[in-house]
Amino acid sequence: MDGTMVDSMPAHAKSWDLFRQRHGVQLSVDEILKRTTGRNGIECVRLLLGDDLPEEEAKRLIDEKEADYRRIFAEDFREVAGFSEFARRAQARGLKIAVATAGDRNNLHFVLERVHVRPEAEVRGDQGLPGKPEPDIFLAAAKKLGAEPRDCIVFEDAPFGIEAAHRAGMRAVAICSTHKAEELAGPHVIASVRDFEELMKNDFLESLHA
Template identity: 35%
Template sequence: MKNKKTAFLFDLNGTVIDDMEYHAEAWHEILTNDLGADLTWEEVKKEMYGKNREVLNRIFGEGRFSDEEADKLSVQKEEYYQQAYKPHLKLINGLHDFLKQAAANGVKMAIASAAITDNIDFVVDNLAIRQYFDAVVSADDVTTSKPDPETFLKAAEKLQADPADCIVFEDAPKGVEAAQNAGMRCVVITTAHPKEDFEKYDNVIAYIADYTDAYITRFFSEQS
């Protein structure tokens, strides 16, 4: 599975950190309390993928908010999220050791996420892991969010890696679909979705609960 050209592309939320409940809480606060959307907690969780503007457009329709209004709402949502999550900020179990192993083996790595740049910086700088990543692609760097493959293809381009040599680490069906559309294999972290949610994708090579899984701990010893 691994070769000298293998590159790792990591989604952020639910993949590097287990923070999706905090995003849901922030969106629920903005959408229902501030904007009056008639959405349950579960409905909010299903809609909160892609860029923040895309979330607003899906729920309220195109043109409901001006660019200025959408930007203001986006800032409010991320401020709420960061304030609530910062006391709990930590890497998913086993990831730090895996990043160190990958770096020691010369594996190029990137973060390729629908998160905004500020949220990526919030994570990688507060957790002191920026040195492991050779490239970062955020929502601010792409035109179309996942499941469009643009995020992953841009990350591969920045790493000068062939898509076929990239392994994507994802937690969401839309992300796995984006990896499939990019021609990339995918390891699914089941922080937010069960295996059953990924059955239609043929690019999944493993399911893990976290980075202490045997598949991960044996990765370099058995596949070098």
Template identity: 45%
Template sequence: MTQAQRAFIFDMDGTIVDNMAFHTKSWLAFFERRGHTVDADEFFRATAGRQGHEIMAHYLGGHLTKEESALLDFEKESLYRELYAPHRATVKGFDALIAAAKSRRVALAVATAAPNDNIVFTLDGLALRGHFDAVVGAADVARGKPNPDVFLLAAQRCGAAPEHSIVFEDAPLGVEAARRAGMRAVVLTTTLPAEAFAEFDNVICVARDFSELDVEQLFGLGADFAATASTI
């Protein structure tokens, strides 16, 4: 009997790379230029995983045109890349985990709310793109997380069903998006503590980094959730 295609789907920011503090710094600086004071922790919890134009609309108003939003996105993301470039690196254990997954014929995908320039900055800047069977970003879907669109498209492009796909995330909105997609989730505590994810029934494992994870063990966890999700 042929085994169903399995997939690991990775959020990028805060998961493949530990960069969310730099995103937050760039957002705070961006809003400060416009006279807005934003609480860093509250901002992360409310926005991590959302697309840039969604964040702009929420904080600056829905009156922005598509062109105005694009220019503001460019300003903010340019600031982020300037801040993070000297620190760019994968999270501990990532390279070993994806090598182990590939040896077991697990498909690999990136599913991120990041714009294309940031995907290039991270994946190409770290020579990672060639490891992935699919890369899905903000330009590929209409809605950001917690909507499941980006994860469902990534799984589809990998040829894997949701119940055979495991998402790696660092943010509650991303874990919720995985839940809505019918996918199990592994949480990395690069940005928030484990308690921030206590409400999610699709979280099968919480780890500090990828070195604590085992490929086959992960697919054996959360079987009940996967079976239930596949029937919905």
């Protein structure tokens, strides 16, 4: 979802900067993003503040951080170019869409209300699954869709997500909104593009059905 469906990583960076200042985290924002992107909220907080942090406290802290993120992103919300139209065309062709995100319920609903896309399945990081690069979130999404992993294509903008797709036995498309193509490479990556407009210009959906 983040950085793939919506151009939210700048807002996440700002909210992590607030978190860093508030809680005395010495890492830079860039380093925090590098270590946390794709992980679920509790994993993120424990990574920054210690593995022994109680779960309830970790949940309270990530809720605080994500509330900052939604407030910031609401002021300048934007999708990754072409996402909504690409999703509409995919569903019109009979393809099923799942959102498989390490984000929580509030962040997911915040995004879906604004992009006007209704996926057939949702899997989130606050449902007890380990975050990426573990494959669990993607495998759970495939199961909800009734699809075999080999028949799924993951759209991802982050190295942990690309790795998780590989571990899940799925093909992947690298959306290079936040990372370079070489950072998102792999034997399972079938396309690397800037955004969904580029995919549509290249007749990506049509080629799948050729």
